[in-house]
Amino acid sequence: MRSSGRNSNRNNRGAGKGRDDQKKRAERPRPEARRYEQAGQEGGPGARPAGAGKGQGGKPGGRPAGADKQGQGARKRSAPARPREYEAQIEERNRSRHTKPALKLPKTFGEPEGERLQKVLARAGMGSRRACEELIDRARVEVNGSIVREQGMRVDPEKDEIKVDGLTIATQSYLFFALNKPAGVVSSMEDPDGRQCLGDYVQNRETRLFHVGRLDTETEGLILLTNHGELSHRLTHPRYGVTKTYLAAIQGPLPRDLGKQLKSGIQLDDGFARADHFRVVENTGKNYLVEVSLHEGRKHIVRRMLAEAGFPVDKLVRTHFGPLALGDQKSGWLRRLTQPEVGRLMKEVGL
Incomplete structure (x- = not known):
């Protein structure tokens, strides 16, 4: 009888202990539902899992009494605000990403040259x-x-x-113009005396131009304006022998050997002057229109040569400068040279 009573007591205690264990297991949250605290707060690693013990108020998980009455938002507490210094560092780092200099890529990946x-x-x-x-x-x-x-x-x-x-061809920012200079215009870009000059025809040009050679004030015809210094130098240097052609109006009659005299040379104050070519273009009574070509560029040379030979010039017009011709360009008109014309000029002087 005593043994049976003891066994029943043991069974009752075992059953009670089993019920307590089941109750504890029911109160303990599942692993996937556990929340961890960091530095004494919820959600941090290393903290005790919620419901693992009793805290204030005797509630599991260490939560105070009455916490269950709050909604789900109260359970998920937000992280503390970051310091302003840290925010400033992040902002500065983000800005630096957009202010970095452009990468110099290899030629293989960059734009092709030229x-x-x-x-x-x-x-x-x-x-x-x-x-x-x-x-x-x-x-x-x-x-x-x-x-x-x-x-x-x-x-x-x-x-x-x-x-x-x-x-x-001229591929750089060079300009080339041909002007049919009227009589009375001074062959300079500026005139201190206020007379009409070549600069009056190119006032609206942004690039500074200069004239190639000169023409007498009373001489008309073709004169070049450019900003190409080397071409201008070669066109006017005697070494390159660029030929200029003029039409001169004189009074006759003319001797048959006038052309021979001019080609042989006329003695002037500054030495001999020789013409490369001479011919009579037109004759009306005593009025003669003659063509003279020469490669020298001395001052008033055509007028001086014909006057020394006994035939003062009434009117003088330059019709050709090297390979360029005046053509039907009107007096006072300025035109831009074409690329073929510029090419012929450069070829004339070896550029």
Whole structure:
């Protein structure tokens, strides 16, 4: 009898202990539902899991009494605000990302050097891009002495020598003008006495121009204006022998050997002066219109030569400067030279 009573007591205690264990396991949250605290706050690693013990008020998880009456938002407490210094550092770091200098990529990944040849030709006045491509297809364009046979070639206009039909084109920012200078205009860009000068015809030009050589104040005709110093120097230097042609109105009759005298040389105060070519263009009674060509550029040289030979000049017009002709350009008109004309000038002096 005693043994059976003992066994029943043991069973009752075991059953009670089992119920307590089940109650504890029911109160303990599942692993996926556990929340951790950091430095004494919820949600941090290393803190005791919620419901693992009893805190204030005897509630599991250490929460004070009455916490269950708050909503779900109260359970998820927000993290403390970051200091202003830290926010400023983040803002500065974000700004620095956008203020970094551009990366210098290798040439393989960067823009190709130079410009397309047809674009340079078109800008130089050789026609539309399509027309310039046709010039390349016809093998009429050469770069640095080699004929270009394929499209898409890139060039440096500042360094490469580009020619079309053997004539160099001006690819840089050079300007070339031809003026039919009227009589009475001074061959200078400015005149201190207030007389009409060449500068009056180019006042609206942003680039400073200068005249190539001179013409007497009473002499009319072709005079060049440019900002290309080397070309101007060579066109006026006796070494290159650029020929200038004039039409002179004189009074006759003329001796048959006048042309021979001028070609042989006329003695002037500053030495002999010789003409390269002479011919009679027109004759009406005693009025003669003669053509004189020479490569010298001394002051009043044509007037002085004809006056020394006994035929003072009534009117003088320069009609040609090297390969350029005055043509039907009206007196006082300024025109821009074409690229072929510039090319012929450069070829004349070896540029």
